[in-house]
Amino acid sequence: MAMSLPMSSEATPGHFRFIGLRRLAKLLFGTPLNAALTLLFGALLVVTVPPMLRWLVIDAVLFDPDPNACRAATGACWSFIYAKSGQLLFGIYPFDERWRPAIVCLLILALLGWSVRPASWTSRLLALWVAAFALIFWLMGGGFGLAEVPTSSWGGLPVTLILTVVAIGIAFPVGILLALARRSTLPAVRVGAVVLIESVRGLPLLSILFVASIMMPLFLPEALLPDKFVRALVALTIFAAAYLAEVIRGGLQAIPNGQYEAAAALGLPFWHTQRLVILPQAIRVVIPALANTIIVMIKNTSLVLVIGLFDLISSGKAALADPEWPSPAAETFLFIGAIFFALSFSFARFADFLERRGPAAH
Amino acid sequence: MLTSVSAIRHVPSLPMTNDPTAVEMVGVNKWYGTFHVLKNIDLTIQRGEKLVICGPSGSGKSTMIRCINRLEEHQQGRIVVDGIELTGDLKKINEIRRDVGMVFQHFNLFPHLTVLENLTLAPIWVRKMRRKEAEQVAMHYLDRVKIPDQAHKCPGQLSGGQQQRVAIARSLCMSPKIMLFDEPTSALDPEMVKEVLDTMVSLAEEGMTMLCVSHEMGFARQVADRVVFMDQGEIVEINTPAEFFSSPHHERSKLFLAQILH
Amino acid sequence: MLSDAKTRSIIIQGMLVTAVIAFAALLVSTTFANLKARGIPIGFDFLTMPSRIIISEAILTYKSRDPYFWAIVVGLANTVFISALVIFFSSVLGLVVGITRLSSNPLAAGTCRVWVEIARNSPPIVLLIFLYSLWWKVLPPVGEALNPLPGVYASMRGFVVPAISIDIGMTGALIILFALTLAALGYGLARSGRLPPLVVPAILAAGVVGLWLADIRFAVDFPVFTGSNFRGGSELTPELSTILVGLTIYTTGFVAEIVRGGVLSVGRGQWDAGHSLGLSRGKILRLVVIPQMLRVIVPPLNSQYINVVKNSTLAIAVGYPDFLAVMNTIISKSSHSIEGVFIILGAYLALNLTLSSAANWYNRRIAIVER
Numbered sequence: 001m002a003m004s005l006p007m008s009s010e011a012t013p014g015h016f017r018f019i020g021l022r023r024l025a026k027l028l029f030g031t032p033l034n035a036a037l038t039l040l041f042g043a044l045l046v047v048t049v050p051p052m053l054r055w056l057v058i059d060a061v062l063f064d065p066d067p068n069a070c071r072a073a074t075g076a077c078w079s080f081i082y083a084k085s086g087q088l089l090f091g092i093y094p095f096d097e098r099w100r101p102a103i104v105c106l107l108i109l110a111l112l113g114w115s116v117r118p119a120s121w122t123s124r125l126l127a128l129w130v131a132a133f134a135l136i137f138w139l140m141g142g143g144f145g146l147a148e149v150p151t152s153s154w155g156g157l158p159v160t161l162i163l164t165v166v167a168i169g170i171a172f173p174v175g176i177l178l179a180l181a182r183r184s185t186l187p188a189v190r191v192g193a194v195v196l197i198e199s200v201r202g203l204p205l206l207s208i209l210f211v212a213s214i215m216m217p218l219f220l221p222e223a224l225l226p227d228k229f230v231r232a233l234v235a236l237t238i239f240a241a242a243y244l245a246e247v248i249r250g251g252l253q254a255i256p257n258g259q260y261e262a263a264a265a266l267g268l269p270f271w272h273t274q275r276l277v278i279l280p281q282a283i284r285v286v287i288p289a290l291a292n293t294i295i296v297m298i299k300n301t302s303l304v305l306v307i308g309l310f311d312l313i314s315s316g317k318a319a320l321a322d323p324e325w326p327s328p329a330a331e332t333f334l335f336i337g338a339i340f341f342a343l344s345f346s347f348a349r350f351a352d353f354l355e356r357r358g359p360a361a362h
Numbered sequence: 363m364l365t366s367v368s369a370i371r372h373v374p375s376l377p378m379t380n381d382p383t384a385v386e387m388v389g390v391n392k393w394y395g396t397f398h399v400l401k402n403i404d405l406t407i408q409r410g411e412k413l414v415i416c417g418p419s420g421s422g423k424s425t426m427i428r429c430i431n432r433l434e435e436h437q438q439g440r441i442v443v444d445g446i447e448l449t450g451d452l453k454k455i456n457e458i459r460r461d462v463g464m465v466f467q468h469f470n471l472f473p474h475l476t477v478l479e480n481l482t483l484a485p486i487w488v489r490k491m492r493r494k495e496a497e498q499v500a501m502h503y504l505d506r507v508k509i510p511d512q513a514h515k516c517p518g519q520l521s522g523g524q525q526q527r528v529a530i531a532r533s534l535c536m537s538p539k540i541m542l543f544d545e546p547t548s549a550l551d552p553e554m555v556k557e558v559l560d561t562m563v564s565l566a567e568e569g570m571t572m573l574c575v576s577h578e579m580g581f582a583r584q585v586a587d588r589v590v591f592m593d594q595g596e597i598v599e600i601n602t603p604a605e606f607f608s609s610p611h612h613e614r615s616k617l618f619l620a621q622i623l624h
Numbered sequence: 625m626l627s628d629a630k631t632r633s634i635i636i637q638g639m640l641v642t643a644v645i646a647f648a649a650l651l652v653s654t655t656f657a658n659l660k661a662r663g664i665p666i667g668f669d670f671l672t673m674p675s676r677i678i679i680s681e682a683i684l685t686y687k688s689r690d691p692y693f694w695a696i697v698v699g700l701a702n703t704v705f706i707s708a709l710v711i712f713f714s715s716v717l718g719l720v721v722g723i724t725r726l727s728s729n730p731l732a733a734g735t736c737r738v739w740v741e742i743a744r745n746s747p748p749i750v751l752l753i754f755l756y757s758l759w760w761k762v763l764p765p766v767g768e769a770l771n772p773l774p775g776v777y778a779s780m781r782g783f784v785v786p787a788i789s790i791d792i793g794m795t796g797a798l799i800i801l802f803a804l805t806l807a808a809l810g811y812g813l814a815r816s817g818r819l820p821p822l823v824v825p826a827i828l829a830a831g832v833v834g835l836w837l838a839d840i841r842f843a844v845d846f847p848v849f850t851g852s853n854f855r856g857g858s859e860l861t862p863e864l865s866t867i868l869v870g871l872t873i874y875t876t877g878f879v880a881e882i883v884r885g886g887v888l889s890v891g892r893g894q895w896d897a898g899h900s901l902g903l904s905r906g907k908i909l910r911l912v913v914i915p916q917m918l919r920v921i922v923p924p925l926n927s928q929y930i931n932v933v934k935n936s937t938l939a940i941a942v943g944y945p946d947f948l949a950v951m952n953t954i955i956s957k958s959s960h961s962i963e964g965v966f967i968i969l970g971a972y973l974a975l976n977l978t979l980s981s982a983a984n985w986y987n988r989r990i991a992i993v994e995r
Contacts, residue, residue, distance in 0.1 A: 265431055303747075
């Protein structure tokens with residue numbers, strides 16, 4: 001197997017400009033191993049791709065609003081997705097008010113796109129997000145001239161996006177504090193941080209969500225009990241904070257002692273040293289790892305359906321329950337999967353970009 | 363250039379009290395675990411005095427000057443800096459650190475900040491200076507260490523000698539009363555040693571109180587009032603530079619000089 | 625006074641401990657108050673009572689008359705079973721996919737890249753639900769079951785695979801235990817070098833004889849297709865099959881990336897150095913490259929395996945009763961939520977610790993091999 005390794009170095013980007021049929025043939029059939037691989041994977045693709053294409057596109061019903069067209073067709077029923085897109089994306093949010101979650105989604109995505117540019121990482125960005133979230137919660141929840149919509153009616157993509165962004169947003173400073181606590185010289189602080197971080201990381205997120213949804217009513221006095229949305233948010237935040245703490249701790253460990261000494265020699269107190277000298281460097285070191293953790297969190301928000309929150313999957317399931325349509329489950333979940341894929345794939349490419357740029361930034 | 367420097371000539375902060383002593387160490391002892399790093403150190407440094415501390419590696423000379431601004435904690439004895447005794451009191455420690463500048467072997471500049479930001483960080487956040495004022499002060503000292511044109515670069519883009527001069531300027535921005543130098547030239551390429559030493563000499567000529575851990579004999583001869591020789595955690599000999607280099611009193615001093623001069 | 629380092633450290637820690645205790649006290653007291661108000665007793669004695677919950681499928685035998693503790697064990701066994709199979713299959717597949725991604729063949733490398741990207745960028749729960757919805761769409765009815773490998777059938781009703789049964793008597797088991805102990809002892813002594821070399825083969829031989837005496841009947845029962853049904857073999861339900869396939873697809877993507885990173889981490893210089901010493905390709909691979917690669921991939925692989933255990937909780941999405949699902953049912957049925965939460969926490973921490981310590985042990989072994 002290792003025979004193929006040294007050859008992979010030939011495929012440098014510069015070579016592709018001169019790639020010709022002959023070269024392609026050589027890559028595909030140049031060695032016995034490559035020929036065998038080509039035959040094997042060629043056969044695999046020939047068996048799987050045409051039927052997939054037939055189902056996905058050729059035999060599929062695209063926009064026909066008549067449910068019976070889907071019953072007659074052998075391919076995918078995309079017209080269902082098209083007809084139900086509002087319900088899929090926004091769940092049980094009141095029909096007439098759907099423009100509100102739509103604006104919220106666009107706002108969050110636009111802000112995310114804006115925020116990933118390293119040029120916009122200033123303290124102003126934080127203010128922008130805080131302002132945006134005031135606007136978002138007003139748009140979603142209503143009041144001040146808008147019809148009120150309780151969180152139990154929130155659903156679909158905005159729930160997924162809000163949960164992701166808020167959980168990470170709160171978890172990030174908490175994670176920093178936990179990471180600092182884990183490196184503290186005070187034993188009680190250190191032990192507390194270790195116990196919290198390691199027990200959260202040792203548990204499946206689902207079990208934490210269960211604890212949050214089943215146990216909180218028992219743990220807390222009734223007056224303090226938050227609604228389901230906030231409970232899920234608390235669980236996701238604790239989970240994210242523990243993982244982010246470990247990532248940030250990795251960055252802190254990469255900072256040489258001389259930086260602490262130089263800051264101390266200048267008379268900078270502890271928190272100033274951390275905020276102005278240590279953390280900016282530590283976080284820069286772990287940006288790729290942070291991006292990965294954020295991708296994990298984007299994917300993890302899909303679990304809130306299990307505790308009965310109305311995210312994308314639940315709204316998909318609700319849409320499928322319509323007896324008029326032939327319940328095209330595979331198409332619906334493919335659509336939902338594609339939304340998650342688009343979110344996390346684009347974030348992953350951004351992480352790659354940062355990783356490649358990383359060494360030059362110093 | 364010279365005129366611009368003398369126009370806003372730096373006046374080292376004058377002693378606030380009449381006490382002529384800058385640093386006083388009495389019976390200082392320190393251990394790393396069971397290893398005795400500093401043994402009964404007694405040392406008094408007058409204001410305006412220049413001290414060069416030398417000795418073989420592991421002799422405790424760095425540890426000693428790092429005790430002066432409490433980068434290392436001593437376990438026994440008394441250290442009084444500028445009239446303030448060093449104890450566990452964090453407030454007093456920060457007070458002392460504000461008035462004691464330190465230059466490190468590996469510069470320890472903040473790589474994520476520009477040169478100018480490196481210089482203004484402490485004046486703004488510790489001295490509560492306004493940004494504009496801090497930048498003026500910073501440019502003044504960058505001028506003095508002769509690299510005002512590098513102000514907006516990152517430390518990584520400068521040569522070692524330039525970085526060390528930035529580090530000196532960074533300390534000077536806090537208008538320190540005492541400057542500690544921990545082997546400031548030993549991480550530098552040979553051709554850059556002179557530019558850093560020149561900066562230190564001019565600083566000495568202005569009357570700064572200086573403690574330098576250094577093996578640069580030329581520098582010691584030129585500026586030092588006294589040379590302190592340390593070995594195995596003890597102060598073995600304190601002498602004038604002329605006498606120390608020509609006829610050291612102690613056997614261990616002789617052995618050490620023989621080693622570094624050949 | 626407050627600025628003294630020691631005083632301050634005591635005050636901070638004291639405040640933290642007090643806060644934690646106060647918080648815990650608040651939780652405990654409100655919990656007890658809430659439980660009392662609802663008339664729910666506390667204690668683990670419910671574990672021995674008949675559970676009367678339904679577990680739709682299990683690796684171990686289970687009847688609803690069995691006590692709660694047995695239901696818990698059955699759920700745990702399901703989780704361990706899923707995790708073990710997924711870890712095994714995704715390790716094998718991940719090795720193949722990871723190395724194929726490095727191939728110069730664009731068709732092979734590209735296909736594997738698509739796999740990896742899909743796995744890494746989809747939420748596993750969506751993957752599982754999607755696969756589950758595909759099950760009846762793609763697979764034929766039992767009558768036309770697919771037969772991709774000898775002895776393996778796939779149809780709407782799930783997978784049918786050969787059943788492996790190992791039949792040993794009680795005395796046999798004891799003899800095996802004895803022989804294994806002897807063998808392990810012999811191995812350990814041989815490593816520390818305190819025994820003359822001949823003793824070790826003798827002990828090993830004794831072990832082999834013991835195994836033979838133990839009279840193990842090892843049987844593989846291949847399923848036979850009868851036209852409308854299967855005879856023999858083990859049937860895996862669509863739910864179990866979906867979880868196994870889905871989590872394996874998902875985990876394989878991550879294992880492949882770890883393997884690829886491991887191979888790339890061993891630089892070409894190592895191959896050159898090996899060649900310049902006159903080592904053959906196989907020897908370089910075995911003596912130089914693989915040991916270094918293992919050192920790089922074992923820690924991330926271990927955390928991936930722990931993730932498999934955690935992801936097995938997603939079984940709930942397709943209705944397979946894994947440990948968490950069983951515990952969830954038990955909690956809602958028995959109302960012993962506090963006890964249930966402690967059992968959940970304890971079980972997952974124990975599983976993960978077991979995996980971690982196995983990985984650590986293995987890591988130490990490679991580290992020794994390296995020197």
